Amino acid sequence: MRWSELLIPTLKETPQDAEIISHQLMLRAGLIRRLGSGLYTYLPLGLRSLRKVQNIVREEMDRAGAQEVLMPAMHPKEIWEKSGRYETLKNGMFRVTDRQNREMVLGPTHEEIITDLVSREITSYKQLPCNFYQIQTKFRDEIRPRFGLMRGKEFIMKDAYSFDVSSEAADESYKKMYDAYVRIFKRCGLHAMAVDADTGDMGGSSSHEFMIPCDAGEDAILEADDGSYAANLERAEGFCDLPMEFEGAELALEKVATPHSGKIEAVANMLKIETRQLVKTLIYVADEKPVAVLLPGNRDVNDIKLNKILPGAELADPEVIREVTGAEVGFAGPVGLEIPIIADRSLQGLKGGVIGANETDAHFKNFDLERDTSITEFVDVALAYAGDLAPNGKGRLVEKRGVEVGHVFKLGTKYTEALGASFLDENGKSQPAVMGCYGIGVSRTLQAVIEQSNDKFGIIWPISVAPFELLITVLSPKDQTCMQHADDIKTILEAQGVDVLMDDREERPGFKFKDADLLGLPLRLTIGERGLAKGEVELKARTDKDFEAIPVADAAVKVFEKITAMREAL
RNA sequence: CGGAGAGUAACUCAGUCUGGUAGAGUGCCUGCUUUGGGAGCAGGACGUCGCAGGUUCGAAUCCUGUCUCUCCGACCA
Structure with a gap:
């Protein structure tokens, strides 16, 4: 084509509202223009590249045996109520009403819709496995749209859904999609890495995210320095160095005065010890009952992990803490507490620690976890940090940032049971299909390519997705x-x-x-x-x-x- | 929603503190010159100074309200 016949409005200057390089270059090279926050028009060049990404995705999905369909973007509210996600996703969905005042939502994702279809059309084990995908605009009322196409209120996604007779078979389907994703990102010229991830609102048993490492990424990733492990920070498991034995390990508990020292750092300073020698005791309320959560003093709670162990848990109010511990906030400790105590597994074998005395302005030293208290349960509840030992014991964790371009989930039967997608097996017995779902942010992938491939003069397109x-x-x-x-x-x-x-x-x-x-x-x-x-x-x-x-x-x-x-x- | 910042020409911004004729560069149009890494000269067009109200003889500027956008946090492809 001739340049003179295309709208390619290049910009010499950097537009003010673009922060990251890929967003700046997309605007400067005349690929996109903004309509409103999180809403973009694809200009001729941007659309050409977008199409190329879509075609790569399409080819690899077809190659992996998935069938392309196209579902409505607008859904009746009722179908979302069936899965229970009308409530959980409510604030993230755009809701509209038609002239009959019927409530509809603009689809943020399509598990419910495809499962409804499958529940009607797939009735026999002979029809399984099957996998449907579409490339379509999704709508999400994002809390904060940003960085151009990276996070929009409207974006283009490839979503695929697999259905299988058993969870073993579902694992096969998952593997196929995982492999297809590896090929897709490679063909787009991207260096993607797969990391263990949290399943979030989607539910299900396990998932992997495909991340493009770059400084502008919104996600934090922890990766073992030998490459043997990688996980989203939300999910990552790390070990601090064990065993945790400190000075005073053999001595009896001893109360020490710690006036006005209700904070970990203050106590550590006063007693001239490292923060990790302290035990942080947090009082949570879950199911209206208080629970104590113990962590090394230099660690923080991973809310996502905690929420899995204690659904709905929230930090207790000061009144509750006073009631439970008999002390002001900051002096809670496990000794003498009459409530369940769960401890981060890294505390196992702790001797010589320092804990709150459940008395304002006092702590105990020489704390021995096994000797002095009884722990209800040891769990992994701490946020992992760079420098931790990887969970497989090999290598230290290193922190990176990344852009999530794809996410694959094993969903189990959450949606198929809720929406009645069952089939008759060889024995004539009805069973819910085992499901998986697989998303790629197509428009985001396009921008990630630019984020990963540019220099001070402009974009450096991989040939596969160049306009x-x-x-x-x-x-x-x-x-x-x-x-x-x-x-x-x-x-x-x-x-x-x-x-x-x-x-x-x-x-x-x-x-x-x-x-x-x-x-x-x-x-x-x-x-x-x-x-x-x-x-x-x-x-x-x-x-x-x-x-x-x-x-x-x-x-x-x-x-x-x-x-x-x-x-x-x- | 909490915190921070910004709305003036198509773009980048000055002017706002200290009220008094609406500005610059880039881009755009016309002409001439120029032609291997964002040319030069001359001429020209383009503004409800985000919006609404108030104070004032007079408001881009002061006051009140409101909307929008960007950045930092929770959400997520």
Whole structure:
């Protein structure tokens, strides 16, 4: 196509409201424009790249045996009530009413919808396994949309749903999708990593997120330095160094005065000890009953883990704490408490610790966890930190940031039971199908590509998702010979299936080169009078420093070779 | 929703403290010159100063309210 016939509004200056590099470049290269917070128009170039990502996704889904469907974006409220998610997701959904005053929601995801379909259409084990996917706009009333396409109120997602006869079979389907995801991100030119993740509102037993490591990422990841383990911080398990024995391990409990020291740091300073020698005792209320949660003094509670152990638990109010411990906030300790005590597993074997004395302005030292108290349960409830030992005992955890571009879940029978998606097995017995769901943020993936691949001049597109594969920069569009050569080469290459953009604008060369680098198409062919005088044109990859002069007669062949090689490299 | 900041030309911003003719650069239009890394000259078009109210002889500027956008936290592909 000709540049002069496309809307490619490049910007010399960086728009004010774009913070991260990929967002800035998407605006500057004329890929997208904002309508409102979290709402973007894809301009011709942006749409071309988006389509390429979609096609890669489509090819790999088809290859993995999934069938494409397209479900409505607008759903009756009732179907969401069946799964119970109308309540849990309420605030995150856009809700609308029709003229009959019927309540509808704009779909944030489609587990309920596909399961409803499957409950009607899939009735026999002979029809399983099956896997349906769609590529569609999703609507979520995000608390805070940000970073352009990274988090929008409306975004394009590929969502797939598998149904199987058993959880073993479901594991197979999960594996297939997992492998397809690895291929998809690789083909998009992304360096993705899969990490253990929390299932959140989706429910189910386990999940992996596909993360693109980059500093602008919204998620924190902990990865073992030998690469043997990686997890979202929300989910990560880490071990502090064991055993936890400190000075005074053999001595009896001894009360010490700690006036005005209701904070871990203050006590540690006063007693001249490390914070990890202290035991943090937090009083929670779950099911209207108080529970004590014990952690090393230098650790914090992972709310997600805690919520799994004590659903709905919230930190107790000061009055409750006074009632339970008989002391002001800050002096709680496990000795003498009459409520259940759960302890983080890293405290196992603690000797010589310091705890609150359940008395204002006093602590105990020489605390021995096994000797001095009885723990109801040891659990993993602490937030993991960089520097912890990985759960497999190999390697130390290192923190990274990442963009979540995909998430695969094993859902079990949560939705199939709620919506009655059961089938008859070989014995004529009715069973709920075992489900999995698999999402890719297609529009987010597109931006992640740019976030991961750019330099100070602009985008560096991987050829698989570049809006065009080749840019022909015609330096003298008014010169008939230049234009004729450019047109000929373009025609030949287009006939061979190469996506060609020809910069035929009447602009000065420097201006066009700057735009070329900003757009970042993988290969550039420069045709100018100066080169043509020697019968040459110039070929340069976006990643090359210098161009290569080639005879104009060989240009089309040479470009096709290069493009083919670039395609094959992905 | 809590915290921080910003709304003035298509874009980047000055002007607001200390009220008195609406500004610059970039971009856009016309012409001439120029033509291998964001050219030069000349001319030109473009503003309800986010919106509403108030104070004042007079408001972009002061006051009140309100809306929008961006950033930091909880949500998530």
